[in-house]
Amino acid sequence: xxxxxxxxxxxxxxxxxxxxxxxxxxxxxxxxxxxxxxxxxxxxxxxxxxxxxxxxxxxxxxxxxxxxxxxxxxxxxxxxxxxxxxxxxxxxxxxxxxxxxxxxxxxxxxxxxxxxxxxxxxxxxxxxxxxxxxxxxxxxxxxxxxxxxxxxxxxxxxxxxxxxxxxxxxxxxxxxxxxxxxxxxxxxxxxxxxxxxxxxxxxxxxxxxxxxxxxxxxxxxxxxxxxxxxxxxxxxxxxxxxxxxxxxxxxxxxxxxxxxxxxxxxxxxxxxxxxxxx
Ligand code: ATR
Numbered sequence: 183x184x185x186x187x188x189x190x191x192x193x194x195x196x197x198x199x200x201x202x203x204x205x206x207x208x209x210x211x212x213x214x215x216x217x218x219x220x221x222x223x224x225x226x227x228x229x230x231x232x233x234x235x236x237x238x239x240x241x242x243x244x245x246x247x248x249x250x251x252x253x254x255x256x257x258x259x260x261x262x263x264x265x266x267x268x269x270x271x272x273x274x275x276x277x278x279x280x281x282x283x284x285x286x287x288x289x290x291x292x293x294x295x296x297x298x299x300x301x302x303x304x305x306x307x308x309x310x311x312x313x314x315x316x317x318x319x320x321x322x323x324x325x326x327x328x329x330x331x332x333x334x335x336x337x338x339x340x341x342x343x344x345x346x347x348x349x350x351x352x353x354x355x356x357x358x359x360x361x362x363x364x365x366x367x368x369x370x371x372x373x374x375x376x377x378x379x380x381x382x383x384x385x386x387x388x389x390x391x392x393x394x395x396x397x398x399x400x401x402x403x404x405x406x407x408x409x410x411x412x413x414x415x416x417x418x419x420x421x422x423x424x425x426x427x428x429x430x431x432x433x434x435x436x437x438x439x440x441x442x443x444x445x446x447x448x449x450x451x452x453x454x455x456x457x458x459x460x
Contacts, residue, residue, distance in 0.1 A: 194247035209445035258284030267323040273436040289324030291432030304328035310368040313375035314342035326354035367392035378402040393418025401425040
């Protein structure tokens, strides 16, 4: 920790390649905030003690990444509604009375990237969400808040999609599906599976893409287009985006929660994109 500065960090394991310290350093410079932000390797078998110690020593806030988001959910004194729905916490904030608030900014980060950065509307759209793990659960409430006409969750293991659809059914029209059942085009397809990590693709019928119309978003990002985005553009998707903007926007939401000021994400995203390409 750096003495005299407000302390922030990101807890993860592994954490070496995290872009969060760079993103928050750029946000702090841009907004004139005096703070430190470090990548912190939390032990796999001792997350709660590690996090408590960070805050006991004066830490003001932290991001939480793989594999600790569910443990952070269990750790806090108070949850935001979106974190409660997500079942996971990616942002911790210590109040003046010492109590820990858990928030989840992943979903709102995705929605800002889609609606503000890309300028895509979600209202009245037919949206297909691929996957039913933590990444998808984390974004369902903010997506449904934009009132899509229909949101279909398709997953390799159907039962997991069904469980999620039931859990969020009170927030809007959510359905569960197998990949093979999908025979109609969607307006927007969001890949929230971890398949891209292995360069793999969910086995999707080509019929889900209407050439020149369907827009696609992969929550993963890489220097080259992801396997999902390559597949979608080969089928004539109108536009494809990756998840680098979501990463920057979830960080901007956390920064806003901690510092009360919203950084301008565009130059930070441009810097990250340039570094990724380099
Ligand atoms: P995360 O926290 O990143 O969401 P997760 O909870 O392990 O990680 O979920 C991974 C998701 O990617 C799951 O929906 C998984 O499908 P299953 O529920 O059937 O396991 C999906 N997934 C991973 N690899 C995949 C692949 N090669 N094809 C299709 N789906 C895949």
